[in-house]
Amino acid sequence: MTGHDVPSDEMRWGRHHTDPIDAVLGDESVDDDLTDVAAIVHDLRSAYVTDEPLPRRPALAAFTDAPLDDDGDLLVAAGRHVGHPAAGAAGRPDRSERLGRKRHRMLSALSGFVATLTGKVVLGTAVTAASVGGLHAADVVDVPALPDNDRPAVEQQAEPENDRVAGDADKPDVEGAQLGDDKQAAAEAFTDAIREWTDCVGAEAAAQGDEATRTTAGFDPRAECGDRPEPGEFGLTDVPSQAAEALEGTPAPGAAPVDPTATIPTEPGAAAPEPPVDPGGVADELPSGTPDAPDVPAGGAGTGDPTDGGTNTPAGGRP
Amino acid sequence: MSHDDTDRDFARRLTWARSGDPRGFDELVAWIERPLVAFVRARGAEDWEGLANDVLVRAFRQIDQFEGGAVQFRAWVFRIARNALIDERRRRGRRVDAVPTVPHELPDGPAGADPSVDVEQRERVEMLLADLTDEQREVVLLRIVAGLGVEETAEVTGRRPGAVRTLQHRALTRLRRNFSQRAVTR
Secondary structure, X not given: OOHHHOOHHHHHHOOOOOOHHHHHHOOOOOOHHHHHHHHHHHHHHHHHOOOOOOOOOHHHHHHHOOOEOOOOOEOOOOOOOOOOOOHHHHOOOOHHHHHHHHHHHHHHHHHXXXXXXXXXXXXXXXXXXXXXXXXXXXXOOOOOOOOOOOOOHHHHHHOOHHHOOHHHOOOOOOOOOOOOHHHHHHHHHHHHHHHHHHHHHHHHHHHHOEOOOOEOOOOOHHHHHOOOOOHHHHOOXXXXXXXXXXXXXXXXXXXXXXXXXXXXXXXXXXXXXXXXXOOOXXXXXXXXXXXXXXXXXXXXXXXXXXXXXXXXXXXXXXX | OOHHHXXXXXXXXXXXXXXXXXXXXXXXXXXXXXXXXXXXXXXXXXXXXXXXXXHHHHHHHOHHHOOOOHHHHHHHHHHHHHHHHHHHHHHHXXXXXXXXXXXXXXXXXOOOOOOOOOHHHHHHHXXXXXXXOHHHHHHHHHHHHOOOOHHHHHHHHOOOHHXXXXXXXXXXXXXXXXXXXXXXXX
C-alpha cells in the first residue's frame, strides 16, 4: 500500500493499525481518538448481529439434513436427495409444475393463433372439411378424393378387379350404385357450394382484417357471404339424422344394424322403418322407385363387414 | 483462532460438503450464518430469512466449482448476497412506487428486524446511517456488521481496496461527526 492510499485521518487514528475498524474489531485497546468509532461499531453490531441461528427452510435443509442409515453413513449425497420432500425446492421444479407451465404455454399459443386472421381461416376450413368428410363417411355424399369407408383405402387400391377371393364374390360393386344420379349431383353441388362459401369467407376476412393486429374483430361471415350452404338446400334431406347416427359410432353389440341408404321419413308422424332382420339385407326390400333410396343392383348384399351399414350378411353367407 | 486453524477447518468443511456429506454444509452454515443474516437485515431485505437461505442454497449448488480458502468463500457468499439484495430491490421497485433508500424511511425500521433488538437503539443507528450514501453504507455494513476485511469488501463490491478505504474513511468521518453532535444535543 502506498502512502497515497491512506487518508491522513487514518494515520492519526492509530500507530499500530491503519484501519480504525480493524483496530476496534480486533478488541485491542483503542486510542482516545477511536472511542467514538468504537461506540459506532458497538451500536451497529448490537442493532443487527444476533446469536439466533438462521431458520433453515426446506431447500437449505436438503443440504444440511441428508438422510443417514442406521450406522450413521450417508444414504444419499446432501442436496441431491431423490424423492426427498425438499428435492424440488432445492433443485428443479417438480414434474407436475413443469407440465403445468408447458400446458399453459401451449394453450396460450393456441388461443393466440385462433385470435389471428390466419387462425380463423384455418379453423373455418378445418370445420368445413370435417363436415364434408363426415358426410362422406356416412355415405350421404360421395367425394371422389376420399377413400370409401367400407374397405381400407390401401387394400382397395392394391386389389385388382379380377383378383377377388371366393369369399368376396358376393360383394356388390357399390361405387356409383349406392347413390342415385340425382343425389350424386346434389351432393356435388353441395360440396361446390361449401367450397365457394369458404373461399368467400377467407377472401372477405383477409380484406377486412386488421393488418397490424392480424385480427378480424367484428367480422360477420354471414353478412359478407350469406348463410353457409346447408345440405337441405340441395335436396339432401336425410343428412341430419344419418350424420347423427354416423357420429354416434357403431351400433351396440347385438343391435340391429341401420342401413344408411334406407329412406328415413321426414314427416313428423311417419313411422320409422323396422330394423332389418333379414339376412338378405334390407337393401333388397327397398322399393326401387323410392326417390331417396339409391338403386341397388339385384343380389347386392353386405360385405360381411359389420361397419358397412348396408347389410349384416357375413361374407360368403349367401349362395 | 489463528488464520491457519480457520483455513484448516474450512478445508475440512469444504471437502465434506463436496462429497455430499451434510456435516460439511451444516458447519459451513453455522460458520457464516450470523454475519450473513446481520448484513441482509441491515441492508433492509424484506424477507431476510428467505434471502439468507436462498444465498446459501445458491452457493452450495455451485460448491463444486468453488476454489479458494475461507476468506475467498466468505467473499463469494457475500457477493451472492449482494446480488440477491439488488434483485430484491429491483423487484420491490416494480411492485411499489417508491423504495425506501435508507432504512429509517421504512415505517417500522428495517423489514424483518429482530424485535428483540432495542427499538430505540436501532432507530439511533438508522439515523446515523441515513446520512451516508448507499455506497458508503454498504461498505460500512460489510466491514462492521459482516466483519469482512478491506480486501474481502473490495471483492464483494467489485472495487479496488483503495476505493473501499476511501469510502470507509468518508463514511466514518460523517458518522463520527453526527455521533458527536448527537451526544452534545442529548
